[in-house]
Amino acid sequence: MPHIKVDEKLPGIRSLMAFRPETAEPLGVLAEILLRSSEGLSPADRELIATHVSHLNDCFYCDHSHGAIVTCYLDGDPGLVNAVRENYITAPISDKIKSLLQIAGKVQKSGKSVLPEDIENARKNGATDMDIHDTVLIAAAFCLFNRYVDGLASVAPPDLSTYPLRAQQIVDHGYGTHIFSKPQPV
Amino acid sequence: MPHIKVDEKLPGIRSLMAFRPETAEPLGVLAEILLRSSEGLSPADRELIATHVSHLNDCFYCDHSHGAIVTCYLDGDPGLVNAVRENYITAPISDKIKSLLQIAGKVQKSGKSVLPEDIENARKNGATDMDIHDTVLIAAAFCLFNRYVDGLASVAPPDLSTYPLRAQQIVDHGYGTHIFSKPQPV
Numbered sequence: 597m598p599h600i601k602v603d604e605k606l607p608g609i610r611s612l613m614a615f616r617p618e619t620a621e622p623l624g625v626l627a628e629i630l631l632r633s634s635e636g637l638s639p640a641d642r643e644l645i646a647t648h649v650s651h652l653n654d655c656f657y658c659d660h661s662h663g664a665i666v667t668c669y670l671d672g673d674p675g676l677v678n679a680v681r682e683n684y685i686t687a688p689i690s691d692k693i694k695s696l697l698q699i700a701g702k703v704q705k706s707g708k709s710v711l712p713e714d715i716e717n718a719r720k721n722g723a724t725d726m727d728i729h730d731t732v733l734i735a736a737a738f739c740l741f742n743r744y745v746d747g748l749a750s751v752a753p754p755d756l757s758t759y760p761l762r763a764q765q766i767v768d769h770g771y772g773t774h775i776f777s778k779p780q781p782v
Numbered sequence: 783m784p785h786i787k788v789d790e791k792l793p794g795i796r797s798l799m800a801f802r803p804e805t806a807e808p809l810g811v812l813a814e815i816l817l818r819s820s821e822g823l824s825p826a827d828r829e830l831i832a833t834h835v836s837h838l839n840d841c842f843y844c845d846h847s848h849g850a851i852v853t854c855y856l857d858g859d860p861g862l863v864n865a866v867r868e869n870y871i872t873a874p875i876s877d878k879i880k881s882l883l884q885i886a887g888k889v890q891k892s893g894k895s896v897l898p899e900d901i902e903n904a905r906k907n908g909a910t911d912m913d914i915h916d917t918v919l920i921a922a923a924f925c926l927f928n929r930y931v932d933g934l935a936s937v938a939p940p941d942l943s944t945y946p947l948r949a950q951q952i953v954d955h956g957y958g959t960h961i962f963s964k965p966q967p968v
Contacts, residue, residue, distance in 0.1 A: 600915055616916075619919060629808070710785065736930045747918040
């Protein structure tokens, strides 16, 4: 049961965003820029970083919401997301993305955990300053989103079969805040 | 030295916001709403929660930036901020604020650490749903800001005497994103 009185027909963060539309607006804009930009990292890369951090933070709703979005970008194949959840080091992803997931995992622990050698490794694998910036900010943002969702005990739909429909809506229409306030299947 | 090429004349988060103005905009809007709203919690209460979480995350720049803002709201007396940094349980603050700092400290660890009894305790001390929501979101937001600032190794001015001037600017003019891109004393 959520810690505050929210519309329980809305799942996860969407119930919180409907409760406080003033803060929903900048959070939606931030998600839209960080996760749907194609500058350097692709939207699928960005969602993979979000999923990795949410998985490390054990946030069921965000892990499965964003994992479903990665899968949607990959034509419905969940193999890559599941491989990263198991062990990103051996997953079928580029060395550049592995080095950025390493940085994201450090940020999940604390900002100070990111060492110059982590950055050098990412650069050696082709990461630009913008890639590194966006990786750190996506990871930091999911340390916010995961804590927001679980810190207020919002309700995550337990049925994983409901997540792909919502994922397709995000892929098609983005994170506009209009989508947070209307009851939808997921 | 920062991990990416930013304007080192700008301290802390301001150098990062100048590097990526697109994400600076929603982050500035979020800070403005969460930290300067007077609905329920006062701006001083909100900044105290931000300082508490930044202190727990060992983020020198945010701890001292926001601590200086609390002090500014309290007519220049740093006693209360320092007492909370030492031990909020014995600090000269209301039981309501103590119970909200307890929730914020749980959020700093993880969202799931917040228990129903923490919420009940805050309600017993007069906290509303909006107070609880904003406390959780401020704490979660500073888990973002602290990781953003330290995860990219932005430069924090070591001289604490420079923070009050910047704090006064925030108190007078707010977190508008225009202030992030111009070189200023702090």
